[in-house]
Amino acid sequence: MERKFIEYDFGRVDSERMRLNVGPQHPSTHGVLRLEIELEGEIVTDVIPHIGYLHRCFEKYCEQMQYPQVIPYIDRLDYIASMNNEWPFVMGVEKMMNIQVPERVEYIRVIFAELNRIANHQIAVATFGMDAGAFTPFLYLFRDREMILNLFEHTSGARLLYNYFWVGGLAHDVPPNFKDTALNIIKTVRATNEEVMRLLMGNKIFVERTVKVGILPADVAINFACSGPVLRGSGVEWDLRKAQPYSIYDRFDFNVCVGSNEIGVIGDSWNRNIVRMNEMEQSCRIIEQAIAQMPNEGDVREKFPKKVRPPKGEIYCSAENPKGELGFYLVADGGNKPFRLKSRPTSFVNLAVLPEICKGYMVADLILILGSIDIVLGEVDR
């Protein structure tokens, strides 16, 4: 504790500051993040995030593993959106090895990636609501997420960490009633989203809690290299799916959701969340189109290479994850193990902006700002 003078609008205040440790065990740090905060009464004056409580040495580990064995470890990066994680790596290896995956595989990948995006945003909104004290929307969203996970389990065999996108194809073909199930999921997701909009996002208390809280201006967001809903919430229309279309995303009609100042201010917590809600709707649209266009016949495993040995070279391949841009920089030396695998973790980059935007707010706001950035510690610490 130290004594400081603080300049306020109403004059100089002499007060004692309190240092408080939030985490690593705290109900709402989304894992094991530790925030060292300096409090002036209830007002946060300084935030120092301490990371490394979940450091699993992912990048070095991958140098020990053969290419197919890397995929289970990539799953454990951002464990909420495993399908999306696998994609940039698999895409990069395919590009190096010059494999053209079949149409059907591309469509299935798009559908699963978008379903996982919905699941991720459901968790993000749900935990954000729980940080604000609303427990019920959390359960409604998790109830729907269970349907998505069920479809994933029926397809890949696992509920959370799928190991499903393989170099050159997919591990398993989709179950026979896949299309109906997916359409059914979309219907339920839309119904629940509408309900959550009324129960949580439209609630006056929640709106008061989130608008004008943690305002992230667009230039700061760009300077900190934020991506995903955090960047789009600040009004920057940047989505890798539109900006640098990879896979077959140029075939679909969807909008890039950005924050507006309809209810809040551009770049506040409310906008970051409403972007997530809207993106769920856009994902539903993409899935509908993909299901309509998807070829029915085709072997998902026909393009599997016998041995995954990319030629000597290097590549950076990135994709639009639910949380933002996830990229892998891969150096291959011609062997069956990566020489170097460097990831550009979304959450880590997004978390860097936290100390910038939460000074001067209250403790309760700090929790909400952290929730609105939607980090996953597996990706932050790697």
Next chain:
Amino acid sequence: MGFLNRLDDPFNAEGIILGKVEDLLNWGRARSDWYLSFGLACCAIEFMAVNASHFDLMRFGCIPRPSPRQADFIIISGTVTMKMAERIITLYEQMAEPKYVLSMGSCANSGGPYWEHGYHVLKGIDRVIPVDVYVPGCPPKPEAFLDGIVKLQKKINQQAIFKKRAKLAEEEKIIVND
């Protein structure tokens, strides 16, 4: 046939009354497990799914408590790094007796995927705190986790409260005899 066995020696401290009291106390402990709401890694997400409507952990009387003082058991849900292990020991020590530990998933059981080269990962949470139930899986299915809870409750139900030392000695004797 616990009841009948106790009838044999009603004057012993393990007589009917104390036996029944012990059953009641164990029943209370087993049926009202409050857990520390605390997540580490991937398993924590699956653990949240266990809490959600489809599986509903509250059916077993498990209610989340944010403070370790009020929690009865702690779920080690994910990879425990060396840095985090110290904190987990502190958390465990902060909990009030009787306390239990449930190790969820491969990482907590024995380091999981990181057991071989992981200089940074604790190879099994049982190296620092005593574990009651190990739930395998990476991450475990919610049903598998619920099975772990059932097993934990079964274990609590058979605990000795009175004459603990004598019973422990007896158990040890059995182990020695084996």
Next chain:
Amino acid sequence: MVKYFKDILLGFWTIMVGMKITMDHLFQKKVTMQYPERFDPIDTGFMPDNSRNKLFVDIDDCNGCGGCERDCPVNCITVETVKTVPSDGPITIKSGAKRTLWVLKHEIDYSKCCFCSLCVESCATSAIFHTKEFDYSGYDRNELKHDFVSYSDEEKQKKLDNFVAYQIVKKQEDAAKKAADEAAKAAAAQITK
């Protein structure tokens, strides 16, 4: 002033809307599946065929190639083998191929396994596969290790001894053969000379 009252009314109204939603849910059908009592994972569709649960190795079908051990990213599988000897007679694995290796140990440590299904992919004889058993939590970590080989120690020792004995025999045979070959060579060389 108008905004003040509007805010109050809006707050009141949205709270009412929220309360109506929760009230509606109070009387809706519940989605909970009650796991131990009323739960059949296969019937309720919550356990598909390719679900990744406990692994099982059909040791009669395993030819001991060790592919699963090599492909496991976690190295939780330990396979120990010994070569078969001619005195064992003609033996085959279940699927009909000739057995060249006795599997002395095929241990999977479920407390390390990451259930990635790569071992299942690599198995040429489909000896290793996922079962539908998921509830096998234990009170002891060692309970989670499972050795699928049911040979007793004597049998294993006997197989090892057989192999060692056979190797000695083979060595002698080889030596004899070599000697015979060399003798033949020498003879041939002499003839050509």
Next chain:
Amino acid sequence: MGNFVFDLIGKNIVAALVICIIPLVFILPYALIAILGELKIGAWMQDRVGPMRTGWKGVLQPVAEVVKLLQKEDITPTIANKPLFNLAPFIVFIGAFAAFAVLPFSEKFIPSGINLGLFFVFAVGSFAVIGIVMGGWASNNKYSLLGAMRSVAQIISYELPAGMVFLSIATIAGTLDMQTIILNQSGPIWNWYIFGGPQGGAIKFLFIPFFVILFIVYLISSLAETNRTPFDIPEGESEIVAGYHTEYSGMKFAMFFMAEYANMYVVSAIIVILFLGGWSSPFGTSFMDGPIWGIFWMVGKAFFFVFVQIWLRWTLPRLRVDQLMYLGWKVLLPLSIACFMAIAFLAMIN
């Protein structure tokens, strides 16, 4: 008026003891029912089933919890201020329990029929905050301290609108005695104060909105006084871990727990007494009325408001501290003062 125990035994020390014990006997089963209700209703609202495995459909869940909490280790942190730390939960509980002294259960039973009932409730209602501050400060935990500070600010702000509501009803009823207030409202349902009270004739219908606003104001400030969502910021789970009771375990935590539920009943009972006719039957004096039915109506109506509190808890997010102050000082207080003036006018013209 009066008290059936005194009628039976006479005014002596035994009767007084019996009267003391009756609310305590009431609180224990009530707390169990309320905890079960909280768990079950919360679960049903979230498409779950709630506790199912303890007793039939989980009805014994709260009993198991009490049995468990009784045998939990009682931790006192080494650096805590031990006397205050140990005293705090009792003070909180006493604050909740003392209010039962003037809460009528029926026409024939009120533990203490003092004619300052409303004032007494108002006084002991803010008693609990002393315990909360004590516990929060003595725990020597920063989270507890934050929770305690928030609690003080909250209760002081919300005492005022609640006081204005009490004042309004006291003005129109002309008394602070609980039983008299209820007796005023006996008779048909439109005699209840939420419908303008028994007096005034046709002109009272002009004043009904003011009574309804007062009713809502008190409902909101009662939530704040019992630290329930959306005003549970002193123990805001996701912000300051468990607030003022972070360091409490076992029986002392159970005391806090029980005090919260007892407080829920107290404020619900006061809402019922002030606005909904207390123990009087909604069907007038002829049907389902009498001392025994009085208990039914009183407890039933109060339980409905306990249900409303549970309902709100599972619906709403939590407010922030400054918004809480805004709501208390800038919305509820002006509204209640305006209503007070209107009702004072109504009382004057009568």
